[in-house]
Amino acid sequence: MNDFFKRLTTRITIAFMFLVLIVSAAIYYYWSSTIVTMIYNGEQTKSELLVSYYSQIFESILDEKDAQKLDRLTNELILLTDEKSGWPLITELKLELFDGRVIEKRNDGHDKSGVKFEVETPIFSKKSQEMLGTLQVFYNGRFYQELINNTRKQMLWAIGIIALILLLVQRFVSGLLKPLRIMAQGLNVIDLEEYHRLPVPRKGVSVEIQKVWSAINAVFERLKQRDGELIAEHRAVEAALRDKLEAESASQAKSQFLANMSHELRTPLNAIIGYSEILQEEVLEGGHEIYDPDLRKIHSSGKHLLSLINDILDISKIEAGKMQLYIEVFDLYQVIQDALITVRPMIEKNGNDIVLRCDENIGLMRGDKMKVRQVLQNILSNAGKFTHQGQIEMTVNHAVGDGKDWFNFMVKDTGIGIGEEQLGKLFQAFVQADASTTREYGGTGLGLAISQGFSRAMGGEITVESKLGIGTRFNLRLPVEMEGNGETEQSVMPAEKIQTVITNGGVGGDRVSGHAGPASEKTLNQENESRLFETKKVRYEKL
Amino acid sequence: MKYLNNKLSIKAISVFCVLLLYLAPSYSDELEERRIKISLAIFPKIVAVDQDLESKLPRDNDVRFLFVYDNNKSRAEALSELLKDKVTNIAGKPVRVVVINVRDVSLIFTERSAAIFITERLDKTQFDKIVRVGVSEQIMVFSPYAGDVERGATVGVAIGNRVRPYFNIDTLNASKVNILKKLLKVSKRYE
Ligand SMILES: Nc1ncnc2c1ncn2[C@@H]1O[C@H](COP(=O)(O)OP(=O)(O)OP(=O)(O)O)[C@@H](O)[C@H]1O
Numbered sequence: 001m002n003d004f005f006k007r008l009t010t011r012i013t014i015a016f017m018f019l020v021l022i023v024s025a026a027i028y029y030y031w032s033s034t035i036v037t038m039i040y041n042g043e044q045t046k047s048e049l050l051v052s053y054y055s056q057i058f059e060s061i062l063d064e065k066d067a068q069k070l071d072r073l074t075n076e077l078i079l080l081t082d083e084k085s086g087w088p089l090i091t092e093l094k095l096e097l098f099d100g101r102v103i104e105k106r107n108d109g110h111d112k113s114g115v116k117f118e119v120e121t122p123i124f125s126k127k128s129q130e131m132l133g134t135l136q137v138f139y140n141g142r143f144y145q146e147l148i149n150n151t152r153k154q155m156l157w158a159i160g161i162i163a164l165i166l167l168l169v170q171r172f173v174s175g176l177l178k179p180l181r182i183m184a185q186g187l188n189v190i191d192l193e194e195y196h197r198l199p200v201p202r203k204g205v206s207v208e209i210q211k212v213w214s215a216i217n218a219v220f221e222r223l224k225q226r227d228g229e230l231i232a233e234h235r236a237v238e239a240a241l242r243d244k245l246e247a248e249s250a251s252q253a254k255s256q257f258l259a260n261m262s263h264e265l266r267t268p269l270n271a272i273i274g275y276s277e278i279l280q281e282e283v284l285e286g287g288h289e290i291y292d293p294d295l296r297k298i299h300s301s302g303k304h305l306l307s308l309i310n311d312i313l314d315i316s317k318i319e320a321g322k323m324q325l326y327i328e329v330f331d332l333y334q335v336i337q338d339a340l341i342t343v344r345p346m347i348e349k350n351g352n353d354i355v356l357r358c359d360e361n362i363g364l365m366r367g368d369k370m371k372v373r374q375v376l377q378n379i380l381s382n383a384g385k386f387t388h389q390g391q392i393e394m395t396v397n398h399a400v401g402d403g404k405d406w407f408n409f410m411v412k413d414t415g416i417g418i419g420e421e422q423l424g425k426l427f428q429a430f431v432q433a434d435a436s437t438t439r440e441y442g443g444t445g446l447g448l449a450i451s452q453g454f455s456r457a458m459g460g461e462i463t464v465e466s467k468l469g470i471g472t473r474f475n476l477r478l479p480v481e482m483e484g485n486g487e488t489e490q491s492v493m494p495a496e497k498i499q500t501v502i503t504n505g506g507v508g509g510d511r512v513s514g515h516a517g518p519a520s521e522k523t524l525n526q527e528n529e530s531r532l533f534e535t536k537k538v539r540y541e542k543l
Numbered sequence: 544m545k546y547l548n549n550k551l552s553i554k555a556i557s558v559f560c561v562l563l564l565y566l567a568p569s570y571s572d573e574l575e576e577r578r579i580k581i582s583l584a585i586f587p588k589i590v591a592v593d594q595d596l597e598s599k600l601p602r603d604n605d606v607r608f609l610f611v612y613d614n615n616k617s618r619a620e621a622l623s624e625l626l627k628d629k630v631t632n633i634a635g636k637p638v639r640v641v642v643i644n645v646r647d648v649s650l651i652f653t654e655r656s657a658a659i660f661i662t663e664r665l666d667k668t669q670f671d672k673i674v675r676v677g678v679s680e681q682i683m684v685f686s687p688y689a690g691d692v693e694r695g696a697t698v699g700v701a702i703g704n705r706v707r708p709y710f711n712i713d714t715l716n717a718s719k720v721n722i723l724k725k726l727l728k729v730s731k732r733y734e
């Protein structure tokens with residue numbers, strides 16, 4: 001109902017109704033105030049003119065005292081008729097003379113109007129100037145009534161016609177709005193899936209509305225187009241996602257396969273290494289020194305192969321998301337020393353100096369001790385491998401950041417450096433700075449990928465800065481206290497069960513026994529600690 | 544040239560205006576003349592309905608009318624002739640017309656008169672004086688001039704669809720002129 005009065009059509013209708021009312025009122029007012037009085041005055045004038053004319057005749061007759069003439073004249077007067085309608089002009093006349101004569105005549109058979117125009121005039125004697133009496137005449141009011149009726153009829157017709165015209169105009173204006181209604185209905189039932197066009201506008205529709213119409217259709221067209229684009233885009237994204245998922249699952253399968261393979265490979269390899277050691281001893285004891293170099297080669301190749309397999313196993317586990325941590329609390333300084341001892345031969349082989357800046361009491365760390373050592377060994381061995389006759393510096397300190405305690409390790413060398421292009425790809429598996437690196441320095445390009453994987457697993461991060469030809473700096477930061485759960489602590493990585501012996505210099509790999517088990521580690525430490533401090537090439541600086 | 548034309552046209556217009564000024568009064572004079580003639584016809588009839596006419600007759604029983612003028616005596620005389628031509632008697636009594644200057648009309652009449660007829664437009668003092676005379680003499684003052692009834696003349700004419708006597712009721716009552724009620728009823732009244 002509220003909506004009803006807000007409708008444009010309703011408002012227009014009301015406006016037109018008002019217009020009809022006002023026009024009708026104006027016409028009625030004009031009719032009643034002007035036309036009716038005009039007609040009345042006209043009739044009055046006619047009656048007065050008639051009476052003055054006849055009073056003259058009466059005056060001339062009355063002096064003659066001719067009764068017959070008087071009778072004839074009154075008859076004539078009362079019989080006067082309007083030729084058109086046949087109605088008498090005078091319905092009643094009364095000639096009243098002071099000598100006592102009264103002549104009264106009526107002819108009101110047709111007059112039902114009740115309206116009378118009464119005129120009374122004195123009659124004078126022409127001879128004596130004396131007043132003889134009065135003539136009273138009633139002029140037929142039916143003429144007046146008829147005129148009033150006619151004009152009223154005309155007025156009503158005029159009002160009717162004007163109302164009709166306004167009604168037509170109103171219809172027309174509402175008709176102009178009809179396309180809008182059709183459009184609204186069309187828009188209501190539009191199925192956005194299908195993008196129906198609006199119904200084609202009828203022929204008579206105005207240009208303005210046609211424009212709106214086609215503009216809406218154009219919007220639909222654009223929406224349709226946009227939808228098409230969106231759908232295409234969506235499909236492309238979907239396809240890309242599917243491809244990615246497929247690739248990921250393929251890569252996971254590959255990693256799984258590699259992990260399985262590595263494990264299967266290690267069993268026979270361990271046998272080869274173990275027996276080559278036994279053979280070596282037996283050969284020496286038996287005095288067949290001639291076979292010793294060959295056996296050494298078998299042994300060291302086996303060791304190298306094992307370390308490669310271990311690397312592959314590590315990277316596979318990282319990529320397959322199956323890496324496990326063995327969390328314990330340990331003395332960090334001890335671990336740093338262990339790493340240094342391991343990489344020392346390689347550093348020395350290339351004629352490098354090494355400096356360690358680290359507080360002996362740097363403190364305890366909670367994390368995977370073996371993985372920390374492996375990461376440090378990797379970084380240090382890289383430094384040694386890619387630096388000749390240079391300086392390698394390792395600085396370790398304790399810092400607070402991001403609401404946590406951290407150990408910061410910085411390994412700086414004056415080696416060949418890494419090109420800017422390669423820096424970004426450094427931590428990807430199998431990536432080496434240069435294809436020629438493989439030829440010149442050997443290695444598989446797994447070291448940093450594994451190190452980064454371990455560091456991140458422990459909540460840390462490795463970053464690198466380098467300038468080609470000037471040197472490289474690796475920054476490693478690890479949390480002092482790694483967050484972890486009991487489950488991780490219980491698990492022991494299969495690789496850690498493997499007994500390894502330190503060897504310096506393999507076929508090309510820079511790393512030395514990153515996978516030494518706890519048992520062999522102890523012997524290594526005991527064996528080498530004294531030697532480490534004897535070495536002139538390793539300098540220790542107290543922080 | 545144009546200036547000259549303008550001058551000429553101005554001249555023409557002013558000549559036309561002067562002509563109009565000259566002609567206009569003559570046109571209204573003509574209307575007035577007709578009015579006066581109609582009045583002359585009605586005047587005796589109205590005097591005839593004065594119920595006390597008998598007492599207003601002098602010893603010789605003539606019905607005496609005073610035709611009052613201010614400047615134009617000859618016109619007053621012409622009008623009196625016109626009346627006398629048409630009306631010889633009123634109710635059988637002979638009619639006599641006295642043409643008199645307004646200044647000569649005194650408040651006390653030596654001879655009785657039946658009515659006064661004003662033949663000229665009078666200024667206010669003269670007109671009022673005549674009205675006063677009418678009241679004191681208890682006779683009607685008839686003026687054919689439009690507007691005079693309103694300013695005090697006892698009777699005049701009202702010309703509309705028909706010609707009717709036009710009475711100033713106040714003056715009529717003041718002058719105690721007894722008019723036939725029947726006529727008063729069908730006449731126009733100024734009250
Ligand atoms: N200190 C360094 N100076 C110069 N280049 C380096 C340094 N450390 C790493 N690189 C570059 O980064 C590459 C990747 O190192 P990463 O340790 O992962 O592999 P690798 O040493 O070549 O082989 P792997 O360690 O498996 O035996 C190296 O091949 C080398 O090009």
Ligand SMILES: [Mg+2]
Binds near residue numbers: 378382443447510511
């Ligand atoms: Mg390496």
